[in-house]
Amino acid sequence: PLLSRVTASADRAESHADADWVLLVGSVPRGPGMERGDLIRRNAPIFVEEGRAIARQASKDARVVVVGNPCNTNCLIARHAAGDSLTDDRWTALTRLDHNRARSLLAEKAGARVREVKKLAIWGNHSTTLYPDFTNAEIGGRNATDAIDRSWLEAEFIPAVQQRGAAVIAARGASSAFSAAQAILDHVRGIVDGTPPDDWASLAIVSDGSYGVPAGLVSSFPCRSQGRGAFEIIQDIRLDDFARTKIAATISELERERELVKDLLAA
Numbered sequence: 001p002l003l004s005r006v007t008a009s010a011d012r013a014e015s016h017a018d019a020d021w022v023l024l025v026g027s028v029p030r031g032p033g034m035e036r037g038d039l040i041r042r043n044a045p046i047f048v049e050e051g052r053a054i055a056r057q058a059s060k061d062a063r064v065v066v067v068g069n070p071c072n073t074n075c076l077i078a079r080h081a082a083g084d085s086l087t088d089d090r091w092t093a094l095t096r097l098d099h100n101r102a103r104s105l106l107a108e109k110a111g112a113r114v115r116e117v118k119k120l121a122i123w124g125n126h127s128t129t130l131y132p133d134f135t136n137a138e139i140g141g142r143n144a145t146d147a148i149d150r151s152w153l154e155a156e157f158i159p160a161v162q163q164r165g166a167a168v169i170a171a172r173g174a175s176s177a178f179s180a181a182q183a184i185l186d187h188v189r190g191i192v193d194g195t196p197p198d199d200w201a202s203l204a205i206v207s208d209g210s211y212g213v214p215a216g217l218v219s220s221f222p223c224r225s226q227g228r229g230a231f232e233i234i235q236d237i238r239l240d241d242f243a244r245t246k247i248a249a250t251i252s253e254l255e256r257e258r259e260l261v262k263d264l265l266a267a
Contacts, residue, residue: 002192012049016057023184024050024078027068029175036127040073040260047074048264051081062086063229065187066093067180071126072204072218073257079206079218080265089231093204095122095130095220096190097176097183102132102161106139109157110147116140121222121237122202124250125257130220131246132161136237154242194227200234201225210235211247217254 002021009015016022027046030039047066054064064086066075075093079086103117110117121133134153137144145153160167168176190201203223209215210233225231239247258265 002188012053013057016053019054019058019062021188022050022054022058022062022064023067024064024074025067025184027071027074030069036070036257037260040070040257043068043070043074044077044261044264047077048081051078054078055082055085058086060085061090063090063191064092065184066091067184069126070257071095072220072254073261075204075218076206076216076258077261077264088206088208091206091218092187092191093126093218093220094180094183094187095126095202095204096187097180098122098126098130098132098161098164098220099202100179100183100186101164102134102157105157105160106134106137106144106148109152110139110144112139112147117144118196118199119222120144120202121200121234122220123222123243123247124219125254126204126220127250127253128162129250129253130162131243131250132158133222133239133243133246135240135243158246191225191229191231192227194225195223203231205231205233208233211237211239213247213251214255217251217258219251219254 027043066078068074071093075091079091099120099122102120103114106117107114116139118138120137123131123133134144139147195201200222202220204218204220207213207215207217207219213219222234223231224234
């Protein structure tokens with residue numbers, strides 16, 4: 001097992017000490033009348049401090065998973081605050097929850113088991129602009145667009161995934177709990193144990209420029225892992241004009257978010 005002990009502490013010097021995995025689960029939630037930009041600026045100082053604490057206290061081989069929203073930009077902030085203490089491949093943010101939700105919706109619509117849904121990808125930001133790419137997804141070995149009418153996929157599936165978090169809050173009066181925890185476990189296991197050879201996972205990572213996503217942005221990509229902590233972006237995925245337009249929109253949002261915190265990203 002990866003977990004050897006649990007220590008509860010309000011002191012970062014203690015909680016981060018020699019940590020091999022740092023899961024940044026919490027953040028300030030969005031309040032009434034708060035715009036997304038306000039939320040980003042409110043959380044920014046928290047993740048500056050997290051990044052600095054990781055640089056000072058965590059293992060030099062540590063891996064970081066940012067869960068607290070807005071997780072992509074929070075991850076970007078923490079990564080810059082940590083300086084050169086950890087390389088880019090050590091930083092990830094959670095889009096596995098979106099990935100799991102999208103798989104479940106496709107399975108339900110197709111009357112299939114969730115495990116039969118493969119090669120789904122979440123692109124971009126963990127927000128209402130995220131793009132759940134069904135164009136390369138498979139359900140029971142068939143292309144998703146052969147198993148499910150494309151008009152439903154475009155008009156209903158995409159908004160359902162994008163708005164799922166809000167729907168959960170409306171239904172239960174709070175954000176998801178178990179499903180988020182499960183997504184974190186899936187995220188970590190995928191990196192440690194590897195992804196299946198016939199499938200991939202969605203990870204928000206520091207972009208290397210693949211698919212035209214500006215280098216340095218923290219964006220979700222379809223990734224594979226051979227295990228032991230290493231992962232890579234799946235290359236040469238065919239994207240139609242519809243997919244490219246959706247990806248461009250979510251990347252544009254990430255660029256706007258980066259602009260909001262550019263003063264914190266200066267070298």
